[in-house]
Amino acid sequence: MKKYTWRTGVLEVGTILVAVLFLIPIYILVNLSFKAPGDQSSTFALPQEPTFQNYIDAWAQGGLGNALINSAIVTGAIVLFTVIFAAAAAYPLSRLGARWSKLTYLVFLAGLLLPAQLALLPLYQTVRDLGLLGTLAGVIIVGVGASMPFSIFLYAGFMRALPAEYEEAAALDGAHAFRTFWSVVFPLVRPITGTIIILTAVANWNDFLTPLLYLSGSNQKTITVAIYGFVGQYGAQWNLIFAGIIISILPILIAYFFLQKYIVQGFAGGLKG
């Protein structure tokens, strides 16, 4: 361990200052959400009479409870299917040297380059023709399909670095491919599974365009679509809007504070792969 010199102290103060600058927008977000509508004081001044009323009103008027449940269902389902399908697909793609597996892997990788905007219009039509418009199932199917390239890319990289001896031992013991995958390989790739869960969850909880397209006009809304509609409806009532925004980001922020130490670890694992 190095000594704490005066230079370290200067660095510390400087970095804290940067972090404080970063926090100013968050401070204003929280501050305004506790101000009564009549409070005309500066954005930075603390509320004259702090109130929870904005939160109560936003919750009651924004349909946020239902939207949070929908977001949880959509995010949970996408994460679950993404992990299972991507891990299963990455296993043979990283282990077989066959022509079809190399080609399939390249097809998946190509998806990293294709912007969602290219698929937007035709996919919208297909989802509509299948009668999935306005359903959570439509958003889930689209979300799982879209998250395959990145997840398979991460899984395959990690699996390639795993020694094959464990699987060979399992195979010698008579385990079939599925058994080997489920009991040997899947537990071994747990670190990268953690990373994929976090990244997929954040991306899909925060996704706006997909649910906007497939759910707008229906009663089913995710939290991002609900907040967008809420702001449109309550125009300049920023106190109310900010309370609604805080309600919408609180679940993911809480999850983040509990899981944050795994995020850096996960990225470190991803870099090696």
Place this chain on the structure above:
Amino acid sequence: MAIATAVRLNQAPRKRRRYRGFASSVWWFVLPALALYVFAVVYPSIRGSLFAFTDWDGVTPNPSWVGLDQFARILTDPNAVVAVRNTLLIAFAVTVIQNAIGLLIALAVNSHIKSRNVLRVIIFAPVVITSIAVGFLWQNLYSPGGGINQMLEAIGLGALQQNWLGDPDIAIWSIIFVVFWQFVGYSMVIFLAGLQGIPEEVLEAAAIDGAGPIRRFWSVVRPLLAPAITINVMLSLIGGLKLFDQVFVMTAGGPGGATNTISTLIYSNAFSLGRFGYAAALAVVLSIFVAVASIIQYRLLALQER
């Protein structure tokens, strides 16, 4: 069928001995992933590319083939020219600013300062906030009587007050700053992961050999950090090229189309104006940008990683 045949042809005897029945039974592991991916990405992307050569309005059953007309239209549409310029500017500026500052912050919070863990959590927090919430928050901060102008007034820089999102010359930079604020933590975490993979002994050895901090960074840290740099540049470049949510929320492309990106222009042409063919052509242009950017940066950084 074709896949099954290919598997049988590729069954090397050696492989079969090591993994009993492995090659012949695992192709269906790939099927669910492949089916969903083809449904959600491959098939619609191919169809989207084909729409770009038609005059389809989203309603007519049989759109007619117009060749490259839609692409020619992009060149003569002032809105599209501005959107292309903005998209490239955002991607480039965000990549440079976000990675430069992200690296500096990563170096700081990787040092022995006491508050490093708290600072990491704070700087990364905006990443997990949904982009539309970030957009609305900053729309308020940037408003003429909003937080940014109040702050400038308070510290005696009232002369610098601006109509941050209403002035066509400034609005695009206001958006770039928001994207930087939101995602610099993402770059930081990836750099941090890379930095933590560098053994302390290597740096100490360099210090003993007489290398100063800058020399140590350039000759030891930078090459070892190359994979993190590759991933960071790729993510911010592609993210910048596709930027949609923040612009859609903060300015909706305004004032007067000055902050349109290719993505917002695709959305408005497709879903407000009913110009599906034109929107598809814009999407093809965006795809080409993303592909070219990826190839160039991959080449450049592959050189560096050697």
